[in-house]
Amino acid sequence: MALYAFQRRVYELLREGRSVILQAPTGAGKTCAALYPFLRAWEYGDEFPRKCIYSVPLRVLASQFWDEYEGRTRNFGFTRPMDVTIQTGARPEDPRLEGNLIFTTIDQTLSNFLNIPYALGLSQGNLNAGAVLSSYLVFDELHLFDPETTLPTMLHLLRLLRGIVPFVVMTATLSADMVRALARDLDAEPLVLSPEEVAAIPSQHKTRRVHTVEAELTAEAVLEKHTRRSIAICNTVDRAQALFEALCQLAGDEVEVRLLHSRFLPSDRQAHEEWLRREFGKDKSAYTAESAILVATQVVEVGLDITSQVLHTELAPAASVVQRAGRCARYEGEEGDVWVYRLPVDDKRHPRYAPYLGIQKEICEKTWDALADRSGEVFDFHAELAVVNAAHGEADQEILERLRANRFYIADRIAATIEEQERGASRELIRRVDSRTVIVHPDPSSIENPWAYEGFGIFRGSLFGAYERLEALAEELDVDWVLMTADPLPEEESSRERTVWRWRPIVGKEDLVGALVVAVNPRLTSYSPEAGFRLGVSGDGEWQSPRRERKRRRQEFAPYRRETFQEHVARMLQVYERPFFDREAGRERLPPAEELAYAARRLEQKYGWPRGILDDLARWVIMVHDLGKLDVRWQKWAHRWQEEVSELRGEDLTVPGDYLVAHTDYDERNEDEKALNCGLRRMKPNHAAESAAAAMDWLLDRIGDLALARAALTAIVRHHSAGASGRHGSFRACAGAEATLRDLLEGADKICWEVEEGNLGRRLIRPRRAKELLAYLLLARVVRMADQRSLSSW
Numbered sequence: 001m002a003l004y005a006f007q008r009r010v011y012e013l014l015r016e017g018r019s020v021i022l023q024a025p026t027g028a029g030k031t032c033a034a035l036y037p038f039l040r041a042w043e044y045g046d047e048f049p050r051k052c053i054y055s056v057p058l059r060v061l062a063s064q065f066w067d068e069y070e071g072r073t074r075n076f077g078f079t080r081p082m083d084v085t086i087q088t089g090a091r092p093e094d095p096r097l098e099g100n101l102i103f104t105t106i107d108q109t110l111s112n113f114l115n116i117p118y119a120l121g122l123s124q125g126n127l128n129a130g131a132v133l134s135s136y137l138v139f140d141e142l143h144l145f146d147p148e149t150t151l152p153t154m155l156h157l158l159r160l161l162r163g164i165v166p167f168v169v170m171t172a173t174l175s176a177d178m179v180r181a182l183a184r185d186l187d188a189e190p191l192v193l194s195p196e197e198v199a200a201i202p203s204q205h206k207t208r209r210v211h212t213v214e215a216e217l218t219a220e221a222v223l224e225k226h227t228r229r230s231i232a233i234c235n236t237v238d239r240a241q242a243l244f245e246a247l248c249q250l251a252g253d254e255v256e257v258r259l260l261h262s263r264f265l266p267s268d269r270q271a272h273e274e275w276l277r278r279e280f281g282k283d284k285s286a287y288t289a290e291s292a293i294l295v296a297t298q299v300v301e302v303g304l305d306i307t308s309q310v311l312h313t314e315l316a317p318a319a320s321v322v323q324r325a326g327r328c329a330r331y332e333g334e335e336g337d338v339w340v341y342r343l344p345v346d347d348k349r350h351p352r353y354a355p356y357l358g359i360q361k362e363i364c365e366k367t368w369d370a371l372a373d374r375s376g377e378v379f380d381f382h383a384e385l386a387v388v389n390a391a392h393g394e395a396d397q398e399i400l401e402r403l404r405a406n407r408f409y410i411a412d413r414i415a416a417t418i419e420e421q422e423r424g425a426s427r428e429l430i431r432r433v434d435s436r437t438v439i440v441h442p443d444p445s446s447i448e449n450p451w452a453y454e455g456f457g458i459f460r461g462s463l464f465g466a467y468e469r470l471e472a473l474a475e476e477l478d479v480d481w482v483l484m485t486a487d488p489l490p491e492e493e494s495s496r497e498r499t500v501w502r503w504r505p506i507v508g509k510e511d512l513v514g515a516l517v518v519a520v521n522p523r524l525t526s527y528s529p530e531a532g533f534r535l536g537v538s539g540d541g542e543w544q545s546p547r548r549e550r551k552r553r554r555q556e557f558a559p560y561r562r563e564t565f566q567e568h569v570a571r572m573l574q575v576y577e578r579p580f581f582d583r584e585a586g587r588e589r590l591p592p593a594e595e596l597a598y599a600a601r602r603l604e605q606k607y608g609w610p611r612g613i614l615d616d617l618a619r620w621v622i623m624v625h626d627l628g629k630l631d632v633r634w635q636k637w638a639h640r641w642q643e644e645v646s647e648l649r650g651e652d653l654t655v656p657g658d659y660l661v662a663h664t665d666y667d668e669r670n671e672d673e674k675a676l677n678c679g680l681r682r683m684k685p686n687h688a689a690e691s692a693a694a695a696m697d698w699l700l701d702r703i704g705d706l707a708l709a710r711a712a713l714t715a716i717v718r719h720h721s722a723g724a725s726g727r728h729g730s731f732r733a734c735a736g737a738e739a740t741l742r743d744l745l746e747g748a749d750k751i752c753w754e755v756e757e758g759n760l761g762r763r764l765i766r767p768r769r770a771k772e773l774l775a776y777l778l779l780a781r782v783v784r785m786a787d788q789r790s791l792s793s794w
Helices: 005-016 030-044 059-075 106-113 131-132 152-159 176-186 195-199 219-225 237-251 266-279 316-327 359-373 381-420 422-430 462-479 566-577 591-605 615-624 631-648 670-681 688-703 706-717 736-746 770-790
Strands: 020-023 052-056 084-087 101-105 134-141 167-171 189-192 207-215 229-233 256-260 292-295 310-314 335-342 435-442 458-459 482-489 502-504 519-521 525-528 530-535 579-581 587-589 661-663
Touching: 005 020, 005 030, 005 052, 005 189, 020 030, 030 052, 030 059, 030 134, 030 706, 052 106, 059 084, 059 101, 059 106, 101 106, 106 152, 131 591, 131 770, 134 207, 152 176, 152 381, 152 661, 152 770, 167 176, 176 189, 176 381, 195 207, 195 381, 207 359, 219 229, 219 237, 219 310, 229 237, 237 256, 237 530, 256 266, 256 706, 310 316, 316 381, 335 359, 381 422, 381 591, 435 462, 435 530, 458 462, 462 530, 566 591, 566 615, 566 661, 566 736, 566 770, 587 706, 591 615, 591 770, 615 688, 615 706, 615 770, 631 661, 631 670, 688 706, 706 770
Parallel strands: 020 167, 020 189, 052 101, 052 134, 084 101, 134 167, 207 335, 229 292, 229 310, 256 292, 310 335, 435 519
Antiparallel strands: 435 458, 482 502, 482 519, 525 530, 579 587
């Protein structure tokens, strides 16, 4: 694969063990620069992680990259096939991060690191963190990460992993000060393309000019400058819809006008995006419309590989303007013009900056000044950087100061979240979502589950702004209700029943503050596949939100089959060491030992641990994690279960008295067996923390390092529940347990054959201690993956 100079430099830095902060123009080949080192190492067996997690801020970007690389890797002809997967809220296809090259969102990555995974229940909260910590990490479109929530958590993660796994952070539009400061903080190499490096890239051989216009964006202005392909971008959905309607009236039949924003049903938005990729894509022979205009909002800033001769945009922060400009004269040899317009004003002649509020208002004005100084000039990569530096430089300095000031608070908050698994922390540490889901329904009180309907995400401020308009329209149309919201009724913590929702009317703006979902009267809205959802306009009262299409079946687990303690340990060690073929997915999975290896070696070097100790420790944890099942009471329950299930199935499944059970025959899909399980649950003692208590002295003797001992004990305690506290019941080894363990373990005389109930809490890891946390999360990944896979290896 031929590489540009900057791509070769990224490869060389990573090969030397350095991480990179890369700033390059859109279309220059940043993705190739980031992925080439991983793809090469995969084929040639270079010293490099065997898993890559590629994180982006938007689902559409993850899908776009997966579409491209899932096919590419098959064509590369790798000796060893590469499993390319995607994991997003819309496409939860790899919830346990088992692929080799995984495209995902930053939200998914950070939730996994924080032990509050969006794709798994909290009991499995520690399953994926080890995958994140042992992978080559790529973070793309950094300028779109929320500086108050996403960015601080990502920086903490990367500081934690300095010197352990390589990473690349990429952007097209950050100020120079921000790039340098991040590189210093992360001990990474800043790499900003020089004019000569940009000139050497064929895709950058194009001409794009920028112009400022002292007027508002109008349909007349768009049509005046229109040739064959034009794009017009508004900052709000309402203004985009109004511009779209005006263009439809003025353009005539010879121009095809389309609208794209966030308030379309998924099927309609997909249809518009497919049309857009065809009519504004690189392959002009695929165009079917002689003349076309797209009206859009910020949704086209990233994730759509499109171009135009003319692009019009309302004023926005420089980073956004640059991203929008990238949809004009995008490809080699093209020429185009970007026109930037003043914002509309309110009744007091103040610009309507929304959704850019707070410090972003000032950034908008600085953007205008910087662009006005260059109006009519060529807008190449270094001109873009100059505008970004002028507009964002001061604000970026403030962000950096806040990051430095809050660094230790964020570290404490992250440690507490990992320990307590507080899902609510996601608003502070991942993304603060200030939107409300709005659905349309004539009778909300009849809805059992509001999330079963397609909704539209509308920012709270937009709802506040529309409230009085809705009230006035309701009075005019004599509508008896306007808005309603639903509250979940309190339920038992252990309840598995569906959440019950109680609907109530919204009688004032204050009711919108805490509302997560809002139902609006159909007579106060309209929807069409062409214009999308409109709030506060008189509708026909017929349209309502359709039910969501169910994309995932409830996970069903394969039936358990009885096995002895020795058999279970042997199977776990086998799947730990060897590739595992996932029959359900039809894919070969990386063995946990190989997944762990790179990060383990670097951890051992960093903390001065003996080489290979983490591999040894993984095997030891596997051997003793279920030791608590050798308790007299646990074996009594297991033998009783085999007797009862024999009667249910009408076959002899009983086991002899000296059979040391690790798993029983159980099929959760069988209602009778589920009922039996509930009936016998009380006589079944816990075993996870009991295993750790019985094995503690043996582990301490084998390991000799307190941090590693804490990590191992915590992985055992939490191998069924990531939030387990360390409290344990008593343990008394059954007949035959001692002989069995002496066959498995060297130095088994250190095992405690009788343990009183107690609490190991003070012996578990402290998440603020990096070496304890990292070792624990890697071990937890190993033991849980090996445990789950061993049950599917029959």
